[in-house]
Amino acid sequence: MSYEVELKFPVADPQGPLSKLLELGAVKQRTIQQRDTYFAHPQRSFAESNEALRIRQVGDENRITYKGPIIDQETKMRREIELPFQTGAAAGQSLRELLEILGFTPVHSVVKTRETYALTWQDRDCEICVDHIEALGTFMEVETLAEEAALGDAKETILKLAAKLGLSAPERRSYLTMLLEQKGIPRE
Numbered sequence: 001m002s003y004e005v006e007l008k009f010p011v012a013d014p015q016g017p018l019s020k021l022l023e024l025g026a027v028k029q030r031t032i033q034q035r036d037t038y039f040a041h042p043q044r045s046f047a048e049s050n051e052a053l054r055i056r057q058v059g060d061e062n063r064i065t066y067k068g069p070i071i072d073q074e075t076k077m078r079r080e081i082e083l084p085f086q087t088g089a090a091a092g093q094s095l096r097e098l099l100e101i102l103g104f105t106p107v108h109s110v111v112k113t114r115e116t117y118a119l120t121w122q123d124r125d126c127e128i129c130v131d132h133i134e135a136l137g138t139f140m141e142v143e144t145l146a147e148e149a150a151l152g153d154a155k156e157t158i159l160k161l162a163a164k165l166g167l168s169a170p171e172r173r174s175y176l177t178m179l180l181e182q183k184g185i186p187r188e
Contacts, residue, residue: 004067004080005154006143009167014130017140017165018117021128024164026119032058036110037096038176042103050078052174053104055085055095062092075155076172080145108185110175124157128165133175135182140167 011017035057046052052067061084068079085095096106115130129141142162146154162170173181180186 001079001148002145003071003148003151003154004076004078004143005072005146005151005158006076006141007158007162007167007170008076008139008141008172009162009170011130011138011140011167014138014140017167018130020165021117021119024119024121026117026128029116029118031113031115034058034110034112034114036112036176038107038110039099039104040107042105047177052176053099055092055099056082057092060087060089062087062095064095072151072155075158075170077151077155108176108180110179112175119161121161122157124154126157126161128161131175133179136175136178139171139175140165142167 036054037057039053039055040046041051041053050069052065054065054067056063056065063082063084065080065082070076070078085091100106111134113132117128117130119126119128124144124146126142126144129143131139131141133139142158142165144154144158162168171178
């Protein structure tokens with residue numbers, strides 16, 4: 001069972017941390033535009049349980065992702081299941097319709113430009129993202145995946161890497177929560 005271990009930081013200027021990241025040997029993977037549409041569960045509050053269900057669209061690619069409850073107070077550590085779906089806008093719309101027929105309701109979409117970097121650090125594969133979110137600003141995410149038995153080591157790696165990059169004051173709220181708060185919309 002795979003878990004995502006992540007820290008996210010607001011950054012006014014990502015160039016300083018990016019320079020340090022590249023000095024550590026990180027390799028830029030790609031720059032993409034993502035549209036994440038989040039859904040509310042028909043029977044329980046994902047806001048209360050700190051879960052998420054989304055459809056992510058990147059170009060013609062469609063993925064559905066479930067993020068389980070956060071199980072750590074210092075990092076965003078949670079189970080994540082992500083499945084690719086058929087490509088194309090029509091397939092993405094069909095997936096959305098399927099969720100709505102099952103009683104899920106769309107909450108809001110988060111649109112971002114994401115630059116991804118790969119780094120193997122302390123024997124762990126890490127992904128570092130620079131996210132430019134419409135209406136929110138720029139953030140850096142430092143994350144890795146780990147099996148349950150290795151969660152402590154993964155957390156330690158992420159905390160140390162963030163410190164090495166000079167990142168401090170992590171933001172625990174999701175982009176969705178921040179956008180909804182900004183617009184004065186309660187999260188269901």
